[in-house]
C-alpha cells in the first residue's frame with residue numbers, strides 16, 4: 630500500500646464569505662483543468678464557509694477540512710463548534726493543535742489529545758500539527774519538543790485509531806515568515822517522527838502515515854520539499870490564499 634499524498638490549504642482567519650466562495654470556485658476550476666495526480670487536495674476555510682465549501686466541492690474529489698473542533702459532542706461551551714457538528718455537514722478533515730491555537734488559545738497537548746480522539750471516533754481525519762520554536766531549535770531541544778507533542782497528543786490512540794492520523798510538521802519559526810525549513814531540515818524531522826511511530830506502533834503503520842510539511846511553502850520550494858522520502862505533501866498558509874500559487878504547489882505532489 631502507498632502513502633496518501635496531501636496538500637491542504639489552511640486559510641486561517643482570512644476571506645469573508647463571498648471571498649471564500651470565489652476562492653473555492655477558482656481553486657475547483659483550476660484543479661479540474663490542470664491536476665491529474667492522485668494526491669488529495671484539502672481546503673480549510675473558516676467555519677462560516679464550511680457548509681458551502683462542502684456543497685461546492687461535492688463530486689470534485691477535493692475535500693473540506695475545519696481549523697478546529699471541540700472534543701465534546703455538545704454542551705455549554707459558548708463559542709465552540711463540536712466535531713460532531715462538523716461531521717453532520719460532511720467535513721472530512723480537521724486541524725488539531727496548530728501552533729497559533731497552542732500559542733494564542735492555550736491549547737495543550739492534553740486538549741489536543743481529546744480532540745484527536747473525538748474526531749477519529751466520528752470518522753474525521755485529524756491533521757495533527759507539531760513544531761518547535763526558534764529558541765528550542767537553537768538550543769537543540771527541537772527533537773525533544775517534537776517527541777513530547779507526539780507522545781502526549783497522539784500515543785493514547787490504539788493502532789486502528791492511529792492509522793487515521795495525518796501529521797503536519799510546522800516549525801514555528803517558518804510559519805508566515807518566508808523562511809522555510811530547508812528540505813534537509815524538514816526531512817530529518819519527518820524521518821524522526823516516523824521512527825517514533827514505528828517504535829510505538831509498527832513499521833507498517835509508520836510507513837503509511839502521511840507526514841506533511843508546513844511553513845512558508847511556496848511554488849518555488851514545494852518540489853524540493855515534496856521530493857524528500859518522508860515528506861508526503863504540505864500544509865499551506867499564505868500561498869493557499871492565491872489560487873495560482875496553491876495549484877502550483879498541488880502540482881508539485883508527484
Ligand code: 13P
Pocket residue numbers: 639727799803804805806807843844845846864865866867868
Ligand atoms: P505559511 O504557509 O503562511 O507559512 O503558514 C503555514 C501554516 O501555518 C499552515 O498551517
